[in-house]
Amino acid sequence: MHEHIFIQSIIKEIPNKENVLGIDIELGELVGIESNHLREYLVKETSWEVRIDDVSSRIKCSSCGYGGQARIKERLHDLVIFCCPKCEDFNVEVLGGQDIKIKNVVYK
Numbered sequence: 001m002h003e004h005i006f007i008q009s010i011i012k013e014i015p016n017k018e019n020v021l022g023i024d025i026e027l028g029e030l031v032g033i034e035s036n037h038l039r040e041y042l043v044k045e046t047s048w049e050v051r052i053d054d055v056s057s058r059i060k061c062s063s064c065g066y067g068g069q070a071r072i073k074e075r076l077h078d079l080v081i082f083c084c085p086k087c088e089d090f091n092v093e094v095l096g097g098q099d100i101k102i103k104n105v106v107y108k
Helices: 002-012 035-046
Strands: 020-028 049-055 058-061 071-075 080-083 092-096 100-107
Touching: 002 035, 002 100, 020 035, 035 049
Parallel strands: 020 049
Antiparallel strands: 020 100, 058 092, 071 080
8 A cells, every 4th residue: 555655646746647658767775665566556557658767775874884785674565674784783874765756757
């Protein structure tokens, strides 16, 4: 059901929805939906051509100072649990990879 929230949020941002042929999206690694599921549900809902670029996470660890990609510990239904890959601490600042961004919309 959480997929519906992601899909509706994306569709809501698109002007002239009836004239859309396709959409390009950036999907952050820390967002609570995987790209294959996002594409599947968005195509079902709209019949648009959907292209998704996956974006790696970027974190800064408050404990050890590590900067780089997070370690994904677990993906739950709508939640991504992640930590510092160096010290395994969860006290990290997220610098990137937590968003869904609409990069381009192709119209008829």
